[in-house]
Amino acid sequence: MDKYGYRFSFGPWNIHEGADPFGPPVRPTWDFEVKLSVYKELGFDAVQFHDDDAVPDLNDLSPAQIGQQARAVRQKLADQGLVAEFVAPRLWEHPKTIDGAYTSNNPQERSYAIDRSKKAADIARELGTDLMVLWLAREGTYMREAKDAGRAAHQLLEAINTLLEYDPDLRIAIEPKPNEPMDLAYIPTMGHALALGFQTQDPGRVGVLMESAHSILAGLDPVDEISFAMAFGKLWGVHLNDQNGLKFDQDRSFGSVDLRRAFNQVRVLDENRYWEVGMVGLDVKAVRTQPNELATKHLRNSLHMFLKLLQLARSLDREAVDELIVARDYEELDWLILSHLMG
Numbered sequence: 081m082d083k084y085g086y087r088f089s090f091g092p093w094n095i096h097e098g099a100d101p102f103g104p105p106v107r108p109t110w111d112f113e114v115k116l117s118v119y120k121e122l123g124f125d126a127v128q129f130h131d132d133d134a135v136p137d138l139n140d141l142s143p144a145q146i147g148q149q150a151r152a153v154r155q156k157l158a159d160q161g162l163v164a165e166f167v168a169p170r171l172w173e174h175p176k177t178i179d180g181a182y183t184s185n186n187p188q189e190r191s192y193a194i195d196r197s198k199k200a201a202d203i204a205r206e207l208g209t210d211l212m213v214l215w216l217a218r219e220g221t222y223m224r225e226a227k228d229a230g231r232a233a234h235q236l237l238e239a240i241n242t243l244l245e246y247d248p249d250l251r252i253a254i255e256p257k258p259n260e261p262m263d264l265a266y267i268p269t270m271g272h273a274l275a276l277g278f279q280t281q282d283p284g285r286v287g288v289l290m291e292s293a294h295s296i297l298a299g300l301d302p303v304d305e306i307s308f309a310m311a312f313g314k315l316w317g318v319h320l321n322d323q324n325g326l327k328f329d330q331d332r333s334f335g336s337v338d339l340r341r342a343f344n345q346v347r348v349l350d351e352n353r354y355w356e357v358g359m360v361g362l363d364v365k366a367v368r369t370q371p372n373e374l375a376t377k378h379l380r381n382s383l384h385m386f387l388k389l390l391q392l393a394r395s396l397d398r399e400a401v402d403e404l405i406v407a408r409d410y411e412e413l414d415w416l417i418l419s420h421l422m423g
């Protein structure tokens with residue numbers, strides 16, 4: 081399979097048991113090793129980690145034990161010819177993160193969040209990656225009066241500065257999302273994430289990760305979110321997927337809802353030579369109805385969709401597009417793109 085220099089990744093959570101808020105798991109849990117064994121055959125190169133995907137129960141372990149377990153995982157990756165893309169501190173499941181992590185109203189809970197993130201940075205180093213992704217899951221409110229958005233911005237800034245200081249080699253990519261699990265999140269869009277990054281003490285080490293469904297949930301176009309971040313050299317990761325309207329975060333297979341929107345995401349990534357800066361992460365979930373033994377097809381479909389759309393992006397008649405732009409004949413341009421996509 082020719083991947084044109086692109087590298088692809090997903091996280092262990094993308095092979096999942098199908099539970100939703102209204103029903104229990106419908107598929108058995110796959111052992112981590114079993115998950116690792118399917119990456120290569122599906123065409124993937126790298127693994128995305130939550131800190132505890134790599135080191136389960138890390139809160140109960142000493143730094144030495146954490147290091148030892150992380151090194152064992154690195155060996156398992158190497159055995160499969162894989163690498164780690166990033167590590168993300170899981171700051172949304174522990175009782176101490178109920179009211180948020182870095183923006184909790186309780187100072188002890190805020191310091192738990194910082195300590196946990198430092199451990200995630202240690203794990204990233206052991207796994208051989210310098211990238212941390214911050215999905216700020218619970219940094220927001222259900223009740224607006226419960227917190228102060230200005231104070232929250234400073235708390236987030238302080239947390240990121242602390243991590244940058246803690247590990248001088250670490251790069252941080254902020255993954256914005258407007259809602260879910262919170263009613264309203266403090267870092268809902270690329271603009272917010274970039275603004276925060278530029279205010280830190282070392283802006284060169286803070287970038288963003290764009291997830292298609294999150295942009296769509298914010299009422300924005302993922303294509304422009306990609307372009308905006310790339311205009312400043314800040315797009316260090318993507319979570320390509322799809323989303324059918326404004327509802328719960330669906331993590332549908334890439335391109336399965338809106339082909340043209342997916343085509344344009346691939347087109348702008350490629351026009352900006354994304355393969356030189358980051359991996360193509362696919363944050364997709366198999367629908368609940370999928371039988372266990374067929375529960376990786378969403379990953380296969382998403383990767384193949386990217387490659388097919390890449391061919392379409394590269395075979396687009398650019399001269400014809402430019403002529404139509406000069407003539408301001410955007411209806412003809414519309415038809416040219418649709419005809420190109422329909423083949």
Ligand code: GLO
Pocket residue numbers: 130168213214215255257291319329363
């Ligand atoms: C959820 C997020 C989540 C993150 C992952 C890495 O909506 O997309 O899947 O990407 O936890 O931080």
Ligand code: MG
Pocket residue numbers: 255291319363
């Ligand atoms: Mg994501």
